[in-house]
Amino acid sequence: MHNSIVLVKQVPDTTNISGQVMKEDGTVNRAKLPAIFNFEDKVALEFALRIKDEFGGKVTAVTMGPPRASDILRECLYMGADEAYLITDRKFAGADTLATSYVLSEAIKKIGDYDFVFAGRQAIDGDTAQVGPQTAEKLNIPQITYSEEILQIKENCVRVRRKIEGGYEILESRLPVLITVLKDAAEPRPFGAKRVMAYKSAKSLLELEKMAEGNSLLYIDKLVYEYKSRSLFIPTLTADDLHIDVARCGIKGSPTKVYAVESVVLGGSEPVRIENTSAGMISLIDKLMEDRILG
Amino acid sequence: MNDFSNDVWVFVEQRNGKAADVSLELLSKGRKLADSMRGILKSVVIGEGVQSLAIETFRYGADEAYVADHAYLKNYATLPYSRLLNELVERHKPRVVLFGATIIGRDLAPRVASHTRSGLTADCTDLQISDVSYLGKEYKNLLLQIRPAFGGNIIATIIAPDIPTQMATVREGVMEMHPLAQPHEIRISEISFSPNGVDGLVSLIEQHREESKVNLKSAPIIVAGGYGMGTKENFRLIHELAHTIGGEVAGSRAAVDAGFIPHERQVGQTGVTVRPKLYFAIGISGAIQHRAGMQEAKKIIAINTDPDAPIFDVSHYGIVGDATDVIPKFIEAFKSRLK
Numbered sequence A: 001m002h003n004s005i006v007l008v009k010q011v012p013d014t015t016n017i018s019g020q021v022m023k024e025d026g027t028v029n030r031a032k033l034p035a036i037f038n039f040e041d042k043v044a045l046e047f048a049l050r051i052k053d054e055f056g057g058k059v060t061a062v063t064m065g066p067p068r069a070s071d072i073l074r075e076c077l078y079m080g081a082d083e084a085y086l087i088t089d090r091k092f093a094g095a096d097t098l099a100t101s102y103v104l105s106e107a108i109k110k111i112g113d114y115d116f117v118f119a120g121r122q123a124i125d126g127d128t129a130q131v132g133p134q135t136a137e138k139l140n141i142p143q144i145t146y147s148e149e150i151l152q153i154k155e156n157c158v159r160v161r162r163k164i165e166g167g168y169e170i171l172e173s174r175l176p177v178l179i180t181v182l183k184d185a186a187e188p189r190p191f192g193a194k195r196v197m198a199y200k201s202a203k204s205l206l207e208l209e210k211m212a213e214g215n216s217l218l219y220i221d222k223l224v225y226e227y228k229s230r231s232l233f234i235p236t237l238t239a240d241d242l243h244i245d246v247a248r249c250g251i252k253g254s255p256t257k258v259y260a261v262e263s264v265v266l267g268g269s270e271p272v273r274i275e276n277t278s279a280g281m282i283s284l285i286d287k288l289m290e291d292r293i294l295g
Numbered sequence B: 001m002n003d004f005s006n007d008v009w010v011f012v013e014q015r016n017g018k019a020a021d022v023s024l025e026l027l028s029k030g031r032k033l034a035d036s037m038r039g040i041l042k043s044v045v046i047g048e049g050v051q052s053l054a055i056e057t058f059r060y061g062a063d064e065a066y067v068a069d070h071a072y073l074k075n076y077a078t079l080p081y082s083r084l085l086n087e088l089v090e091r092h093k094p095r096v097v098l099f100g101a102t103i104i105g106r107d108l109a110p111r112v113a114s115h116t117r118s119g120l121t122a123d124c125t126d127l128q129i130s131d132v133s134y135l136g137k138e139y140k141n142l143l144l145q146i147r148p149a150f151g152g153n154i155i156a157t158i159i160a161p162d163i164p165t166q167m168a169t170v171r172e173g174v175m176e177m178h179p180l181a182q183p184h185e186i187r188i189s190e191i192s193f194s195p196n197g198v199d200g201l202v203s204l205i206e207q208h209r210e211e212s213k214v215n216l217k218s219a220p221i222i223v224a225g226g227y228g229m230g231t232k233e234n235f236r237l238i239h240e241l242a243h244t245i246g247g248e249v250a251g252s253r254a255a256v257d258a259g260f261i262p263h264e265r266q267v268g269q270t271g272v273t274v275r276p277k278l279y280f281a282i283g284i285s286g287a288i289q290h291r292a293g294m295q296e297a298k299k300i301i302a303i304n305t306d307p308d309a310p311i312f313d314v315s316h317y318g319i320v321g322d323a324t325d326v327i328p329k330f331i332e333a334f335k336s337r338l339k
Helices: A039-055 A066-079 A097-109 A130-139 A193-199 A203-213 A220-229 A278-290 B021-036 B051-059 B080-091 B103-116 B230-245 B253-257 B288-292 B311-316 B323-338
Strands: A004-007 A008-011 A035-039 A059-064 A083-087 A116-120 A143-152 A157-164 A166-172 A177-181 A257-263 B008-012 B041-047 B066-069 B096-100 B119-124 B126-134 B135-151 B152-160 B166-170 B187-190 B202-209 B221-225 B248-251 B278-280 B300-306 B317-320
Touching: A004 A039, A004 A097, A004 A130, A008 A066, A008 A203, A008 B126, A035 A039, A035 A066, A039 A059, A039 A066, A039 A116, A039 A143, A039 A177, A059 A066, A059 A097, A059 A278, A059 B278, A066 A083, A066 A193, A066 A203, A083 A097, A097 A130, A097 B103, A097 B119, A116 A130, A130 A143, A130 A177, A130 B103, A143 A166, A143 B103, A157 A177, A157 B103, A157 B202, A203 A220, A257 B126, A278 B202, A278 B248, A278 B317, B008 B021, B008 B103, B021 B041, B021 B051, B021 B166, B021 B248, B041 B080, B051 B066, B051 B288, B066 B152, B080 B103, B096 B103, B096 B253, B119 B135, B135 B166, B135 B288, B221 B230, B230 B248, B230 B278, B230 B323, B248 B253, B278 B323, B288 B311, B300 B311, B300 B323
Parallel strands: A004 A059, A004 A116, A059 A083, A116 A177, A143 A177, B008 B041, B008 B096, B041 B066, B066 B187, B096 B166, B119 B166, B221 B248, B221 B278, B278 B300, B300 B317
Antiparallel strands: A008 A035, A143 A157, A157 A166, A166 B202, A257 B152, B126 B135, B135 B152
């Protein structure tokens, strides 16, 4: 039996960003961007599910984010996670990687009882690859980043092949360990049809509160009880639930600040246009040869 | 109000006792940063048999080197390396610590930043020292950490104003290497090390490495293709053109993601930064992450079907057309000119 905790993140689809999504303080207004499941985190979940398939145990997905991040938690349940936690609080907003890893590590400690923590190597919105190692440090456990394959799990140890510059290495770590995975390391399994049917109405506390707000006949405590008893409750942890040092969370707890944001304005220098003809090519080649760039 | 130190440190990454290029590039940059705040530049060298490497760091501007030399430290390992750096950073509180944005740097820097609660910014494309006024407060000699963000439509300047140590990672090739004609006097501080139980939680079983034969950084001509090439078949034209004119093949991140070309040939913020004599950008729209890696080429030729593609704005010559049509014409014209 090996329990895993998987860190997942909902990310803005950064391929389509317009100026309107930037707030004045330089942070991103995520509400204006399509949100997707960070792919490497899905691969991380697949790693955890494979361990569960082979050894048994429990897979718990964890995300820190705004309420709508429950969307990817439901996807985790569709794939096979046993439980999915939403870590959310206004106090966590605007966190850099240090403040994020602090909250995540506290949530992991609260959930407890794990042999593995998995995460994608990096998220596409920042590409920093920092939250994994920083969370491992705060949990005081070893880390194996850039992992490509789990080769063996034996007793209290895991062997992992990881990428290095120009090749790979095989490391053996004692458990518990935090492992970050590369996007080609495994193909995430498709959603199970039965699981989608079962979990599509899974709801976080915030979503249930919203339901209760809109209907005077619903009482939140009763709703939570009902969803819990049907295993459709997405546990939700806020700053109060974690008993953490608020000064280390969110924008307050983030040593790095966005000082300035500049839209990239291009233009000014127009290139010399070359006709897409043989004569055009020859004139270009002649110019390059004249400048001793070519030939 | 500034009672922080003015030390700039560079973590010097090594393999088999040889320094990574990116570390020497960062020493050259670190020298400038240290000068602009009248601080000193220190190299941090960890490994086995690394004395000569430590001495080499003075050629790139170091004023002092911390050296931890121990058989146990021969290969990079997260736990002992981060433990050493944590202790050094906590004791001396450097103002700036720079790491290469290599796999090692990206494994190590966050671990150290977390332990020392330092700010850390990944993949900076520029670093400057400047006085800053932020939220009504004045800060002297802050490190401006400049990087493209959010899909490359913006350039963000990150600061870490209220803490002793600011850390950043930088990709290989982004900074230029400048060996000094007259290095400073060599001052080495030996750091004692003995392995402890925690270090042994992870052990290296085996390692396979081939030194990359690709050296984009020193290629005078680079022919790069992007996602706009459409298929791997079409991408062969990039190889053909490179072969004809004696260039190296490269690609954008999208081309790497599409499987047209291996990652080691990626040009851009998360790949290699190059400064060739001639750079072809073919079927590359020109996201800032890509431009960050090539805009200092002496001459840039862009080929794209979209006349409004941003790549044209950084190019010297632009051809609007389909690559499968333009490249064969160019190759033919080139061959005819060589006759």
